[in-house]
Amino acid sequence: MAKSQSQTIDLPGNDVEFEVRNSSEATKARIDVDIHGVTVVVPDFAEIQPTEVLRENAAWVIEKQRGFEEYRENIPDRTFEAGETFPLLGTERELIIEPSQSHTITDTSIRLRKSTVEQSTVKQVLENTYRRKAREHFSERADLYAERMGIEYEKIEIRNQRTKWGSCSTTGTISLNWRLMMAPPDVVDYIVVHELAHLREPNHSSEFWSLVAEYDPEYEAHSDWLTEHSSRLIFSEEDL
Structure with a gap:
């Protein structure tokens, strides 16, 4: 074209x-x-x-x-410098770059290993840290809800879709956007439940929403939060 x-x-x-x-x-x-x-x-x-x-x-x-x-x-103007704050599961945490053996995350900070940052960029190392935590957290929550819902899924894939927070394939692969790790935990759980529910109800039918509501009674509020605050989950201009 x-x-x-x-x-x-x-x-x-x-x-x-x-x-x-x-x-x-x-x-x-x-x-x-x-x-x-x-x-x-x-x-x-x-x-x-x-x-x-x-x-x-x-x-x-x-x-x-x-x-x-x-x-x-409303998109955050991120500079990717030490001292800046980044949300992780809805909590703002200070970015600290320091000599250390590994990257660590506390209740108030995201601490990156200085030597790793020097070999790459703050942005890339931080994104990799988010992706790693996303795989851990999403897998844990998917396993939890899959057992509760009596649904089996094949695997979790971590992606960076520009317009989607999650998707579900007919083969049972759940794809989730790593930037969801910046959202509150309840919002993450809503997307996990939403995609797992599609393995039983492929369409957005009344049966589908009833299933979602059974495991996330406040799903409408969580969906509204994503609609209203999605710009806050933009990591950098490359996401646009």
């Missing part, structure tokens, strides 16, 4: 930058709005004016764009 250079259009008092993408798969024009900007997708060989499509949907475009602008404003 070929994409044009960025253009600008005035939509009721708002200068909106957009790009045009031609698609052989598209059957009708559509507008994609995400944190990276606005794109008008038009079918190949169709006589469609992207500006007209934007004007017809101006209110929706402006609303979506403002939502993403607010989202971006």
